[in-house]
Amino acid sequence: MTMERERAAYEGAPLAARLTWLTALRLLVLTIFLVVAAFTYLGGFTSGGFSSLVALTTVAAAYGVAGIYAAFLRIRRALPSIARAQLVTDQITWTAIAYITGGATSGATSLYGLTCLTGAILLGLRGAAVAGAAGAAAYAAMCAAFVLRWIPVPPDQPFDAYETQGSDLLYPLFVNVMAIVVVTLLAAYLAERLRTTGGRLVQATARAEQAERLAALGRLAAGLAHEIRNPLGAIAGSIELLRTGGTLAQEDQQLCEIIERETKRLNELVSDMLELSRPRVPAMEPMDLAATIREVVVLASHSGRGGDVDVRYEGPATAVVVADPGQLRQVVWNLVRNAVQASSAGMAVVVGLAREEGQGYALEVRDQGRGIAREARDRLFDAFFTTRSHGIGIGLAVVKRILDDHGFSVSVDSVEGQGTTFRVLLPERVAQLDAAASLPVSERLPRSRATL
Numbered sequence: 001m002t003m004e005r006e007r008a009a010y011e012g013a014p015l016a017a018r019l020t021w022l023t024a025l026r027l028l029v030l031t032i033f034l035v036v037a038a039f040t041y042l043g044g045f046t047s048g049g050f051s052s053l054v055a056l057t058t059v060a061a062a063y064g065v066a067g068i069y070a071a072f073l074r075i076r077r078a079l080p081s082i083a084r085a086q087l088v089t090d091q092i093t094w095t096a097i098a099y100i101t102g103g104a105t106s107g108a109t110s111l112y113g114l115t116c117l118t119g120a121i122l123l124g125l126r127g128a129a130v131a132g133a134a135g136a137a138a139y140a141a142m143c144a145a146f147v148l149r150w151i152p153v154p155p156d157q158p159f160d161a162y163e164t165q166g167s168d169l170l171y172p173l174f175v176n177v178m179a180i181v182v183v184t185l186l187a188a189y190l191a192e193r194l195r196t197t198g199g200r201l202v203q204a205t206a207r208a209e210q211a212e213r214l215a216a217l218g219r220l221a222a223g224l225a226h227e228i229r230n231p232l233g234a235i236a237g238s239i240e241l242l243r244t245g246g247t248l249a250q251e252d253q254q255l256c257e258i259i260e261r262e263t264k265r266l267n268e269l270v271s272d273m274l275e276l277s278r279p280r281v282p283a284m285e286p287m288d289l290a291a292t293i294r295e296v297v298v299l300a301s302h303s304g305r306g307g308d309v310d311v312r313y314e315g316p317a318t319a320v321v322v323a324d325p326g327q328l329r330q331v332v333w334n335l336v337r338n339a340v341q342a343s344s345a346g347m348a349v350v351v352g353l354a355r356e357e358g359q360g361y362a363l364e365v366r367d368q369g370r371g372i373a374r375e376a377r378d379r380l381f382d383a384f385f386t387t388r389s390h391g392i393g394i395g396l397a398v399v400k401r402i403l404d405d406h407g408f409s410v411s412v413d414s415v416e417g418q419g420t421t422f423r424v425l426l427p428e429r430v431a432q433l434d435a436a437a438s439l440p441v442s443e444r445l446p447r448s449r450a451t452l
Contacts, residue, residue: 050155052156084123087130092134094115100157105163112180112183282327286321312350313351334398
């Protein structure tokens with residue numbers, strides 16, 4: 001799974017829940033800090049005191065704004081905007097606390113970093129950046145206001161505890177702004193790592209659940225495969241005898257063809273279930289992928305709907321790769337079969353193979369079908385997921401498992417109404433290919449051992 005999918009999986013956790021918990025935590029921290037500051041720094045809340053009035057007004061405003069945010073959280077609208085507004089509000093709140101507890105040199109400036117961490121948790125890098133910019137701007141504005149005499153030193157606080165001259169404010173301004181920047185960068189980095197780890201955890205959990213389902217399927221498939229294949233073989237043999245007997249009318253011949261075709265489809269389904277539920281380690285060896293593709297193209301052209309869909313190969317005459325011949329043949333067959341089933345009569349399915357310098361070979365299976373909806377592409381290789389009315393979604397899951405076992409990648413490019421392209425990248429294995437090149441041709445290019 002790509003990094004984007006991992007991140008999306010982690011970000012599936014509701015933003016509203018994180019906002020609710022962090023809003024409650026913010027109010028708790030604010031209240032505790034103000035109470036501690038009031039009784040240790042202000043000497044308690046005094047009636048009519050300037051600093052006490054600012055402190056109480058700050059608490060009341062913070063709770064009032066929190067109530068507004070809570071109303072938006074209930075309707076779950078514009079949550080990212082609410083999160084950014086909270087971050088800016090918090091930095092302004094900490095600036096008000098810093099103003100009454102020492103100004104530019106107040107210990108309350110450490111709370112700016114707390115909001116940067118909060119922003120990183122809520123919105124990642126963007127949230128940390130918004131919080132950091134708001135904190136630095138609010139702190140710089142307070143320092144500038146002291147220098148320009150826009151705000152006075154609180155009258156009930158000692159004047160000597162405040163720095164109001166520009167030369168005296170340069171150092172604390174520089175130190176605090178740099179601290180905010182460092183905390184912002186660190187918080188953004190940690191949040192990104194957390195998101196990545198969370199996404200991988202979700203992915204690992206999903207894989208474990210899928211593995212459990214596949215294990216159950218494997219036990220069921222192993223028990224039923226023999227019982228299913230025996231009657232299928234008997235049906236296929238009986239139908240073949242009836243067709244060659246020469247006593248059937250034309251209509252009966254057509255019915256026999258239908259039975260034979262559906263019997264073959266059931267046999268393929270059983271084979272896919274066994275392949276998916278009972279994986280084996282690939283037996284890596286040199287093989288001629290081009291020859292394998294040509295064999296599959298010929299087979300697809302003479303089976304199923306290959307008669308009314310043009311299946312052709314475009315690529316080199318020989319292409320030596322290192323893989324499990326049987327499993328890679330299964331991959332090509334499943335992709336071609338999927339493309340044929342997605343095509344209408346008269347359309348073409350092209351299996352292309354090309355050498356990409358420094359990357360290996362690129363295998364593409366292109367059809368002209370109706371395409372795949374964007375919302376379905378992320379689940380395309382999941383077991384038991386299908387976009388067709390028939391089938392149970394096993395063929396592409398087998399493809400993904402085999403390619404993952406080989407270390408090959410597969411991607412899908414689809415335009416609704418124009419067709420779909422499956423692209424498999426088989427990377428270079430220079431050392432193995434060089435060793436294979438010294439072998440006789442008959443040993444380097446073994447024929448596939450798989451049967452379809």
